[in-house]
Amino acid sequence: LILEEDQLLNSKRPLRFGDINFLHTTDTHGWLSGHKVQKTYSGDWGDFVSFSEHLRNLTAENGQDLILVDSGDRHDGNGLSDATSPNGLISTPIFKRQHYDIVSIGNHELYLWENTQQELDVLVPSLTDKYVCSNVEFLRDGKYYPIGLKYRYFTTPVQKKRILAFSFLFDFARANDKTRVTPIEKVIEEDWFKTVLSHFPLREVDVILVVGHLPVDKNVGEVRILHQVLRKQYPDLPIQYFGGHSHIRDFQVYDEKLTALQSGRFCETVGFLGLNTSSDSLDVKQRFFRSYIDFNVDSFQFHTGISSTEEFNTKNGLSIKDELISARRNLKLDVVIGKVTKSNYYMDYVPLSHPQSIYNMLTSKVLPTLEPEQNKTELQTERMIIINTGSIRYDLYKGPYTVDSHFIVSPFQNDWVRLTVPKDVAKKIVPILNQRSYIVSRLLPPHHRYLEEEDYGFDSSEFGTEDQSENFSKKLSKGYVTEDDFGKEGDDTPHKAVKNFKITNVVASEQLDPDSKDSQVDVIFYSFLTQNVKGALKRLGYPSDEPELYSRKYLGMLLDDFAATNEL
Numbered sequence: 001l002i003l004e005e006d007q008l009l010n011s012k013r014p015l016r017f018g019d020i021n022f023l024h025t026t027d028t029h030g031w032l033s034g035h036k037v038q039k040t041y042s043g044d045w046g047d048f049v050s051f052s053e054h055l056r057n058l059t060a061e062n063g064q065d066l067i068l069v070d071s072g073d074r075h076d077g078n079g080l081s082d083a084t085s086p087n088g089l090i091s092t093p094i095f096k097r098q099h100y101d102i103v104s105i106g107n108h109e110l111y112l113w114e115n116t117q118q119e120l121d122v123l124v125p126s127l128t129d130k131y132v133c134s135n136v137e138f139l140r141d142g143k144y145y146p147i148g149l150k151y152r153y154f155t156t157p158v159q160k161k162r163i164l165a166f167s168f169l170f171d172f173a174r175a176n177d178k179t180r181v182t183p184i185e186k187v188i189e190e191d192w193f194k195t196v197l198s199h200f201p202l203r204e205v206d207v208i209l210v211v212g213h214l215p216v217d218k219n220v221g222e223v224r225i226l227h228q229v230l231r232k233q234y235p236d237l238p239i240q241y242f243g244g245h246s247h248i249r250d251f252q253v254y255d256e257k258l259t260a261l262q263s264g265r266f267c268e269t270v271g272f273l274g275l276n277t278s279s280d281s282l283d284v285k286q287r288f289f290r291s292y293i294d295f296n297v298d299s300f301q302f303h304t305g306i307s308s309t310e311e312f313n314t315k316n317g318l319s320i321k322d323e324l325i326s327a328r329r330n331l332k333l334d335v336v337i338g339k340v341t342k343s344n345y346y347m348d349y350v351p352l353s354h355p356q357s358i359y360n361m362l363t364s365k366v367l368p369t370l371e372p373e374q375n376k377t378e379l380q381t382e383r384m385i386i387i388n389t390g391s392i393r394y395d396l397y398k399g400p401y402t403v404d405s406h407f408i409v410s411p412f413q414n415d416w417v418r419l420t421v422p423k424d425v426a427k428k429i430v431p432i433l434n435q436r437s438y439i440v441s442r443l444l445p446p447h448h449r450y451l452e453e454e455d456y457g458f459d460s461s462e463f464g465t466e467d468q469s470e471n472f473s474k475k476l477s478k479g480y481v482t483e484d485d486f487g488k489e490g491d492d493t494p495h496k497a498v499k500n501f502k503i504t505n506v507v508a509s510e511q512l513d514p515d516s517k518d519s520q521v522d523v524i525f526y527s528f529l530t531q532n533v534k535g536a537l538k539r540l541g542y543p544s545d546e547p548e549l550y551s552r553k554y555l556g557m558l559l560d561d562f563a564a565t566n567e568l
């Protein structure tokens with residue numbers, strides 16, 4: 001069948017269902033109301049619930065199971081989750097209206113005790129045995145307790161498959177002081193873990209499921225350690241990992257019966273995994289099928305075969321959509337403060353020096369507006385302001401700049417602190433902070449190449465503006481083109497690939513006089529970076545005291561004020 005080009009333009013890659021099928025979300029970061037200015041990701045949590053309800057019926061009718069899993073990071077990145085105190089107050093109850101079979105924890109649930117408390121008060125009690133945390137515990141009356149269950153052993157409703165599930169967070173060193181994260185290499189030596197493996201021998205288990213908030217790249221780190229233990233204990237069993245944290249789409253084959261799926265970020269993707277457990281003779285591509293489903297109603301309706309929106313919207317889905325509308329209204333998230341008219345500002349679709357780089361815009365226009373709280377007599381005439389690029393969470397698109405915008409771009413309400421150091425020392429701090437990836441910079445799939453600054457000549461046309469060149473693929477909307485261990489057909493919707501430029505760990509706004517060589521400089525940075533900056537100064541042979549408070553007007557507030565009085 002030769003489809004007309006416009007049909008091809010809107011074509012989607014169908015799902016291939018297995019005995020057991022999974023839907024995976026990760027790093028949703030509060031984006032439950034969808035992306036208002038990006039049609040590709042315009043689906044909201046109500047649409048996702050409608051989609052999953054139809055898919056559960058569809059699979060059950062075919063004698064198959066559908067399992068839903070989420071691997072954490074459920075706030076910090078959108079006003080729906082971050083415009084309340086504690087953040088997540090309104091968004092978590094909406095999140096939990098989705099019927100998950102396994103929910104695990106991300107590092108963003110652990111920076112502040114108030115967020116961990118919310119997991120314990122809201123999600124754990126309502127999810128009961130579905131909240132699984134194998135290596136994170138909380139402190140109560142001097143004793144550590146698991147957050148939820150350390151593992152879950154359950155039987156699937158349709159196929160009656162016996163699943164042994166674990167959930168691991170990466171070796172996170174910044175958890176609040178009332179929680180603790182035990183690295184995987186230690187967990188596998190703990191009695192409870194060994195007891196579970198011996199209590200559920202091969203004959204008692206059909207599938208091992210690991211839902212984790214950690215990158216699942218088979219060539220690096222912690223998952224490989226876990227893989228060796230599980231594969232040894234369950235030599236011939238299908239094992240399925242779902243990972244997160246690095247905000248990428250990726251799929252990796254560890255062996256014929258073990259694969260790992262990562263499903264992006266910010267409600268841009270619903271990861272799908274179809275697993276055939278029935279036959280032993282299947283090769284890996286017959287046993288596993290993966291898809292990265294664009295988080296929008298077109299994709300959801302296509303995969304459920306329901307063309308009418310009225311039929312697609314379920315009762316729960318519609319009620320969640322209504323709840324999202326009233327939540328956004330109550331939080332005033334769509335109240336307009338200013339306008340983004342000049343251009344879109346991107347995190348890594350353009351190099352840092354590009355005028356459309358969001359880091360360029362922030363360091364050149366917004367950070368210089370930061371004013372000290374203390375009297376200026378104690379201050380130096382020159383200063384540099386350092387931010388970590390991981391604190392900037394999303395692009396800023398043309399259109400109204402609203403109350404939601406600063407939560408989307410920079411949700412962290414960190415104070416600014418100050419250290420005064422000689423200029424020649426100050427100028428060496430940023431290069432040191434950029435030497436390692438300890439302040440997480442984006443991790444793209446191993447096949448994906450970052451572009452360097454010198455690759456600047458690429459087509460930097462606006463995201464979403466289609467150039468009308470003859471070539472068919474050029475007419476596709478921009479989006480993910482994911483290359484993984486199964487090739488480049490994993491995205492459910494063909495896109496024209498966006499390009500990603502390498503982004504450093506930190507960037508700085510420098511107001512330094514090139515002529516004054518030996519002056520002292522005020523180095524201003526987020527309180528969040530204190531240990532990193534002090535570590536860099538120590539490496540420079542300039543150990544420092546604790547920094548002083550400079551300002552409590554966090555970046556999101558600076559951006560709001562700038563947008564209210566300037567054209568962005």
Ligand SMILES: Nc1nc2c(ncn2[C@@H]2O[C@H](COP(=O)(O)O)[C@@H](O)[C@H]2O)c(=O)[nH]1
Binds near residue numbers: 438
């Ligand atoms: N400036 C701040 N940056 C923060 C803070 N909390 C987290 N972060 C940044 O987020 C990434 C981790 O995000 P993830 O979604 O990949 O888990 C972390 O590496 C920091 O760069 C904060 O309070 N202030």
Ligand SMILES: [Zn+2]
Binds near residue numbers: 027029106245246247
């Ligand atoms: Zn995240």
Ligand SMILES: [Zn+2]
Binds near residue numbers: 107108213245246
């Ligand atoms: Zn994370």
